[in-house]
Amino acid sequence: MDIFSTIVTILLLASLVACGVLWRRERELLARLALLPATVAPRIQYVDRPIEVVKHVDRPVEVVTYVDRPVEVVTYVDRPVEVVKHVDRPVEVVTYVEHEEPETPPGAEHLADPEALPDVPDTVPDSVVDGARFGRLTVRAASVRGEPARQNAQLRKQTVSLAVLELFDPPVLLSAVAAGRPSSRRSQIGAAQVCRSVQHRLSEAAPDLDAAWRAAVAGDPAASGLLDRLLGDVVLRLVDPLTEAARWRALGPEDVATDLTCLLTRLGDGPQREHLVFGVGAGSVTVLRTDGPAQAYDPEEGGPERSKELLPTSPGAVRWERFSTTAGEVTVACTASTTRLLSGPRFADRIAAEWLDGPPALIRFLGHLALPEPQSRGDRTAIVLWEKKAGREDG
CATH class of the missing domain: 3.60.40.10 (PPM-type phosphatase domain)
Structure with a gap:
């Protein structure tokens, strides 16, 4: 194989790798926007009022479980969280909230x-x-x-x-x-x-x-x-x-x-x-x-x-x-x-x-x-x- 063919082969391989990386990032972005089906099928229950959803950080980001539990205090946290789905907005619009366990009664x-x-x-x-x-x-x-x-x-x-x-x-x-x-x-x-x-x-x-x-x-x-x-x-x-x-x-x-x-x-x-x-x-x-x-x-x-x-x-x-x-x-x-x-x-x-x-x-x-x-x-x-x-x- 001459030098020209070697260079073309290397460029093709590099292009394939770059396309793969770009496709992976695009897939993750689309998944976040809920435009692609989840890798693991989520169990979704739709309700006619704001509810909480649990985000599973050990699975793809789009895998969530909906639970009917209202949240009052809403703050963003950079760790495993729950999110509230606002039914009056697009499905991908969520508000991140920290999940707090109920306080144990004294004694x-x-x-x-x-x-x-x-x-x-x-x-x-x-x-x-x-x-x-x-x-x-x-x-x-x-x-x-x-x-x-x-x-x-x-x-x-x-x-x-x-x-x-x-x-x-x-x-x-x-x-x-x-x-x-x-x-x-x-x-x-x-x-x-x-x-x-x-x-x-x-x-x-x-x-x-x-x-x-x-x-x-x-x-x-x-x-x-x-x-x-x-x-x-x-x-x-x-x-x-x-x-x-x-x-x-x-x-x-x-x-x-x-x-x-x-x-x-x-x-x-x-x-x-x-x-x-x-x-x-x-x-x-x-x-x-x-x-x-x-x-x-x-x-x-x-x-x-x-x-x-x-x-x-x-x-x-x-x-x-x-x-x-x-x-x-x-x-x-x-x-x-x-x-x-x-x-x-x-x-x-x-x-x-x-x-x-x-x-x-x-x-x-x-x-x-x-x-x-x-x-x-x-x-x-x-x-x-x-x-x-x-x-x-x-x-």
């Missing part, structure tokens, strides 16, 4: 890590959570076993209960929290039993209680004495179920001793929400406001010894208060150990503002109660009520 790392299951009769779950919405009112309820009980394979001694009492007019939401005596190995029986029994006793007394409550709101001076008698009778009628529950298990009344706090909340939407709280023992009710918390039901009113009285041994120690709340306020009914949690700096720094902003999801609320707090390592039990702010959209 949630402890929720599923008990040391062992307690080997005793009448067991209860490690944690429970419940909730509902009634018009503008949203409620969350949870009870969480404390860290020492988990480490020592002991039962949760506290109970939470929600119920709608339809014999009141309008119906009433009953929020009940009970804390069995920590030193008793079987006091979870009393806490669970008293929350069940109080629903029936309040329903039986509903007509008279309803009338007395309305009279108290209207300013009738005789209504307070009537409420004293009616609520005292309700609490007195809780003694028999507790003592019977103990007797069936060959236990004494002190073995099932528990305190009880009940919050009655009028349902229906109005300018104010009426509440009636009563109980025996150390439970409390606090109203959170933007200008700070306010105690609506003080466990030590009348002396610190009042907060140490328990059922079934001290039914005459019943206390009660009546109060009202307005839109944007948060009502918290809880046990004494949870009161210590709410008064701690970690709650004020990490949770209080979030609660004032609106109700969390159920599992996040459960995580809030599991927040590590050195001053409150026992069981935590709380029921929280949110009154939706005026003009706020349902979430």
